[in-house]
Amino acid sequence: MGSSTLSFAPFLYDPLTGSLWREGKPVATGPRPAALLGLLLEAEGRVVTKADLMERAWPGLAVEEGNLTVQIAALRRLLGVRADGTDWIVTVPRVGYRLPRQDEAASAQPPTVAVLPFVNLGGDADQDYFADGVVTDIITALARFRSFSVVSRNSAFVYKGRSIDIREVAAQLGVRYVLEGSIRREGSQVRINVQLVDGVTAANLWADHFEDGIGGMFAFQDHITERVASTVEPTIEVAEIQRSRRDRPNSLAVYDLYLRALAAIIDESMENNAVAYGLLQQALAIEPENPMILSHAAWALEHRIAMGWPWLGRDDVAECVSLARRGLQHCGGDPRVMAHCGMALVQAGKDYEGGMAVLEAAAAANPNDLFVAACSGTAALHCGDIDRALERLHRALRLGPRDPDARFSLTAIAMAELTRGNYEAAISYASRSLALNAHFDPTYWMLIAAHAHLGHINEARQFLHALEAIAPDVTLESILAGQPAKDPRRFAPVLDGLARAGMRARA
Structure with a gap:
């Protein structure tokens, strides 16, 4: 060819x-x-x-x-x-x-990824076997994600030992993204370099390296797999959003509508949340049983309900639950869809047992998805064991410490610390969340409440004014209405702190 x-x-x-x-x-x-x-x-x-x-x-x-x-x-x-x-x-x-x-063909479907055999720079056959094992594990881990598809090991390993041009390989395999790497042994240390490349432009999207001693080889292999799998998915997601904006800004294909809605949702603002829901409704008019679209529409409404924002319809709660159940009906075991729908059942529908069961299944189906880990941890914080919740939330942070989705875990950890009376720790985690996204209302809740409990009333009121600037209708009543109430004591310290800072009780 x-x-x-x-x-x-x-x-x-x-x-x-x-x-x-x-x-x-x-x-x-x-x-x-x-x-x-x-x-x-x-x-x-x-x-x-x-x-x-x-x-x-x-x-x-x-x-x-x-x-x-x-x-x-x-x-x-x-x-x-x-x-x-x-x-x-x-x-x-x-x-x-x-x-x-x-551009029409590309917009009709999610992207495809190929993981190529890693190059053995040292020539040691033992390291060759190890590198092949790492690649196989990464392919298996990436296959758990449904936002992209992964070329099979047999197809990718055709290129083992060959000098290749990434763009030519991408064209031959019909993929948009290529993950490649190398392995080198230096004394008792093994070093692996990995990079994710755009198969059309050959631009480097992400790169990292991993190093460990020979003795910890299996743990090292697991660590590489976890880090690569958890980083590749959000990197591709961001690249696809940028590509849709650049190459297909007005496309009405379902996948492009989804990408535009996703970009609006993660902005976290009240206005863009409504924009996202409108785009998802357009997509559902084309594909009414698409589980990815159903779950994100449920997510958009669940978020409005949890924030206490004005409704978009006559009964956002009923519509949110309906979308979530339809999404689960068609999800085929997709962990990300299950996570969105499970949170909607817990947060909006107050179906604690059913929602937690869905979230537990999602976490088991893909332990390397940081969003799934964050959702299951947050739900456990409201409805389950706090220690287990923190274990999940800290794992999500390890999977993607700089990923924008880390705001969910950071804010939930802040709530857990606030619930336990560790107000300084709550401020620390909430401040890290604020640095990732200044539109996420719950981050402000934690900062306001923690400062108020510490007696820092001026600081608490400054954050309250900042919250009111982005959510002018916020009240204690509207926030409480959107929170799970299986154990009201879990959220009580947050409400108490907000009241101490002077938040209005009701509209």
């Missing part, structure tokens, strides 16, 4: 030989379907007339249009369907056919 090959999503086509590959594996095509595909690809998303297609497949021959219909149908069977269930080949009535443009 050379530079003349053409790629589209998981496919690679060589016009010189008429050969087609899907994720590195050959797809058997006849000469006429291959000729038709070549012309459609050359058009780069533009419509190709029936006359031009017949001339390509039957040069110099007069054939019936029905023959073209038969060959197009055969080509459709070979390609299968796109992630959204639609055909790769678009029929333009009375004119001809076209393939989706590259």
Whole structure:
């Protein structure tokens, strides 16, 4: 396969030989379907007339249009369907056919990642086996995430020992992102370097290194797997959001609507939360049973309810619970979907047993997802054992100490410390959360309450004024209404501190 090959999503086509590959594996095509595909690809998303297609497949021959219909149908069977269930080949009535443009194809489905065999820089065969084991573990760990798909080990290991160009490999495997690394042994130490690369631009998105002694090899391997898996997912998420804004800012494809909504949700502001919910409703109008969209719509409403913000509909609580249950019905065991829906059941629906069961299942399904760990820890803080909650929350921090989602864990830990009377510690954790996101209301709750309990009334009121600037309708009553109440004593110190600082009791 050379530079003349053409790629589209998981496919690679060589016009010189008429050969087609899907994720590195050959797809058997006849000469006429291959000729038709070549012309459609050359058009780069533009419509190709029936006359031009017949001339390509039957040069110099007069054939019936029905023959073209038969060959197009055969080509459709070979390609299968796109992630959204639609055909790769678009029929333009009375004119001809076209393939989706590259940006259309990319926006229709989440990205794909390939983990390539790590390069053994030392040449020691023992380290070669170790590096292969690390890569296999990373592939397995990444496969637990559903926001992207991972190329199989067998497909990726075809490139072992070969000098490669990342962009060419990405095109051949039909992936957007490539994870590569190297291993070197120096005396009793083993050092591994890992980097995540954009397969189209070859830009480095993330890099890190790990080093340990020979004696702790298995623990070292587990540590690498955990760190890489927990870092790759949010890095890809951020890259995909930026790519959608840059390349497809007005796309109405479901995946792009989701990315735009996600960016608005994580801003945490009241206004952007409403924007996000509107985008997700547009997506649900297209795919009403999409579990990722259902769970994020539930998340948007759950967040409004928990913050005590004005409702978007007649009964946001009932709609939030309905979205969460529909999301669980269609989730197929996706841990992230389960986490969002489980939190909605606990926080908005007050279904403590059902919600906690969902969250426990999500944590077991993907222990390397820091958002899942944060959700299960936060729910346990309200409804379960505080020590276990802190264990989950601190694990989430270890998985992604600088990730924006760390605000959830930091603020929940601050609440746990406040509940136990450790007000200085609560301020420390809440301050770290504030540095990550200045729009997250609960961070202000913890700072206000902890300072008030310490007698720092001026500081408490400064944070109260800052909260009122972003949530002007906030009251003790609105905050309390959105909190789980299985054990009211858990949240009582927060409410008491807010009252001491002078927060209004009700509107």
